Amino acid sequence: MNNKNKSALNFGNLIVLGLSHKTAPVETRELFSLPGSQLSSFYERLCEAGVEEAVYVSTCNRVEIFMTAEDSESAVETIKRLMEFYTKLPHEQFMSSVYTRYGTDVVKHLLSVVSSLDSMVIGENEITGQIKESYKKAVESGTTGTIMNRLFHRAFTTAKRVRTETDISKNPLSIASIAVEQAKSIFHDISTKSALLIGAGEMGELILKYLVKENLHKIVLANRTSENAERICRDIDYNADIISLNKVDQALAEVDIVITSVTAPHHVITSADIKNIMFERGGKPVFLIDIAVPRNIDPSVTETENVYLYNVDNLKDIADNNMRGRMQ
Template sequence: MNIIVVGLSHKTASVDIREKVAFAPTNMEKPLKALVDIPDITEAIIVSTCNRVEIYVTTHDIAGGIARVKRFLADYHNLSLENLDPHLYAHHGEEAIRHVFRVASSLDSMVVGEPQILGQIKTSYGYAAEFKSSGIILNRFLHKAFSVAKRVRTETKIASSAVSVAFAAVELSRKIFDELNDKTVMLIGAGEMCELAAKHFLNNGVRGVMVTNRTFERAERLADEFGGRAVKFEDLFDYLHKADIILSSTGAPHCIIGPKDLEEVMRRRKQKPMFFIDIAVPRDIDPKVNDVENVYLYTVDDLQEVVQANLAQRAEEAKKAEDIVNQEIGQFFKWLSSLEVTPTIVALRAKFDEIRRAELEKTLSGWKDLPPDGQKRLEGLTNAIMNKLLHPPTSLLKKAGQGGRTDLYIDALRALFELQTEDEGQQELGELEE
């Protein structure tokens, strides 16, 4: 049984291609059931996010399975496979395992270390479990991927530093104030960047948010979203002293806050520090405000420097994460290989034991003067002979299974001894999963 991965991502397809093959989370039952109805596809999971669409399946036929999943992806979305295929990638065996472990650990994400992908894969797995399209192999596979991602988060600092301008603003605020739970943020402007920054600040425990904008209705909408207070733009300086952190991003053609504006503000604050973050281009805040005592100003360029330094740090941490992935691949691949080896060993022993018992019974049935302990001694003798005969092939199979090189030995043993492993294999798989 092989694991294969077929999909596309931000690395291979533009957003207009990705959105055409996306699966709606409210309608996962239909495609999952369609997948496991495909000949020789036994288990299936669909991962569909804004940056990737991937299908994980198990199959005995690698090439055929890949071709059938690609065809399914095109047909399900009424697309031409000829046009879709250049954007698709396919992995099997160890490479499939590596790929999914890396995706779950956010090593394949647009922003390395972002935490969302793990939750998205867990959600996808939840659908597969709910609609019974995953089984023993993909269940174990996905749980292993989750544990690998947890190791990466725990043992590296891949997600510990800000790699967006909005979050870098929060990181710099912490350096100035240490704690944010008694601080108030004022947003000057109600654009996307201000909104994102406000979410980060609230997630990091700020006490409150004020929003001002030239269009007061927009300020009210954003303030309502965050449980904050809207301030009319013309009243900005009446409220500025109440803010500890000011994030400004307007479309003004000139500076709206200068050093003289802050003299009265700082007097009313009794010289408590203020942190200004100017992410507007052109700038909203005169650089000279940095000369005012207890006033700290950072521009978008300062934030970009923080982001670039943190990206470099994440790249170093990603190397450690890759080592963890490599360690875990070997462990899981050994387990996967054992799914072929174990039923064959069980069937081989059963075959030998069946022959042993039949011949022993034939011998005992005609033995008139057998000593009282004779049957027990003959049982022990035949068992010992069988075990010694089976030891070399059993050891060889187990060793081959650890390296993933089992097909040659398994096929030979099944042919030589006419082994039937389906029933025994299913029983053993269940025991292994438990």
């Protein structure tokens, strides 16, 4: 992008535009979560519109674009048009959920986000790594310069200080731990149950660790590649049943709990899948917890009797209760 090596930092040119769990439900947030294959073209469009530096951030809680531009009004209009392009929606349908901040307010916002103070689960450990990964992709795409580099490195340093100099990480919580807590709240004795975990990425690995602690009867781990699934099982010294994603439908018929956290452009579990497996299960209840954004599970699965579905926003009540408990 343009003018990356300015000797003087001008935070007045900073802009962030986004939406989060505080302003929009997961049904809206997932529309703005770009697949990796579209990220390069997205950055190219920003560059063509006069945006000088940019970092696109997407997590289960938020989608945000941090950028610098001489003409902030034009840059914001560009983002609105791109949002319309990628979602196929007029901006009037989503702008009420979108926030825009400028200058030093952007700095304060990023520090709060990276330090997990703006997370659905305050004090969670995953957000810093997720922002680092987004920043890394921007660096690799050549869309960062002096301002973004210094801003994000300062944010990472601040996040580290917050964790080491405060009690925010005392008894840490996470989306992964809360997903398992939800599963525990459903059953009187979770140790007698079996679970299917779909996705062996960073979030999947965390969920697996929490599930293993509960001594479940059986855990099935589904992933695109067996190598990564085998690696995380070795790392935590657990022998899960590892299957490929195309065998998920077979596993669905045998487990009590399903937790999904895989990155996919389409639903991994459809309404048709559930109808078929419920016949095989003889109507035995199945509990689905979908913490992916975009969502992995077709929300219409709940139209089938004895199918119970929770998404990442449904976990907020548990997060809020835990936060109240930590404050007492």
